[in-house]
Amino acid sequence: MARGVAGFGAECFADGGGTATLWGMDSVRFGRVLGIGTRLAAKTVAAAVDAATASNPSAAKSAGTTSNQDGRAASGERKVEASGGRLSQQAARTAAQVVQTGRGVKRGGKRFGEAVWGPFVKLSGQLWLELTGVFFGIFAVFAGSTAWKMRGDLHETATNHDPHMHLLLSVVMAVVFGYFCVSSFVKANRRGKRS
Known part of the structure; x- marks a missing residue:
């Protein structure tokens, strides 16, 4: 189904059942999912901020409380400190x-790179040796025919x-390029067998 830029506005329409759809998706359901995700992300950020700004619980324990009247306040502080410590x-x-x-x-x-590029480098090196062998072979055949x-x-x-x-x-060129051709294919064969 091809959609153009001009047809963008036409894609948001009532499907006859009374609910708005956007490219075949129910907008109410989409909004609900988006809202839930946003609330969860906000809670996570708030918890991280609380944990980052909480005081050090070990410093408060070393100071201690001196009066019984402050005991009730201290127990409330300990609960806050405990929750802050947990955070x-x-x-x-x-x-x-x-x-x-x-x-x-x-x-x-790194492993992905080794897994992807390792065989690619090996095969490209082997292909390069075979390609140069073909070119040396072409030059050897040309010099041999001459x-x-x-x-x-x-x-x-x-x-x-x-x-x-x-x-x-011409004979010397045919021999030299023939040697290069054969040696390139031998090296490519060895590289292929190393795997």
Whole structure:
């Protein structure tokens, strides 16, 4: 179903049943899910802020209370401190989990890179060796065909010095490029067997 920019406004319409839909989704249900998610995120942020701003519970315990009249207030403070202590412990655990998760993501990313790029590098290296072997083979065939055409000038005489040198040069080129061609395919074969 193709939707253009001009048809965007036409996508939000009543489907005949009285509920508004947005690309086939019920807007009431979408709003409810969005509201629940927003409230949960706000509660999480509020808990993190409370944990970060809570006082150190061990410092309050060392100060202590001196009077019985303050005993009731102290017990209320201890409850607040206990809840603050729990929140600070929870914040510490959350921070440790964040650090551990970050390390895990980093380690997982490295493993993913090795898993994806390792075979790619190996195969691309093997493919590169085969490709260069093909080009060296093309040059060897070209030099060999030139040498075959000039085979009549094998023996040097006074009249055919230049053709004789061209023949020798073509033979040397055919041998060198043939060696490079064969060695490239042998290296590619070895690299393929290492896996």
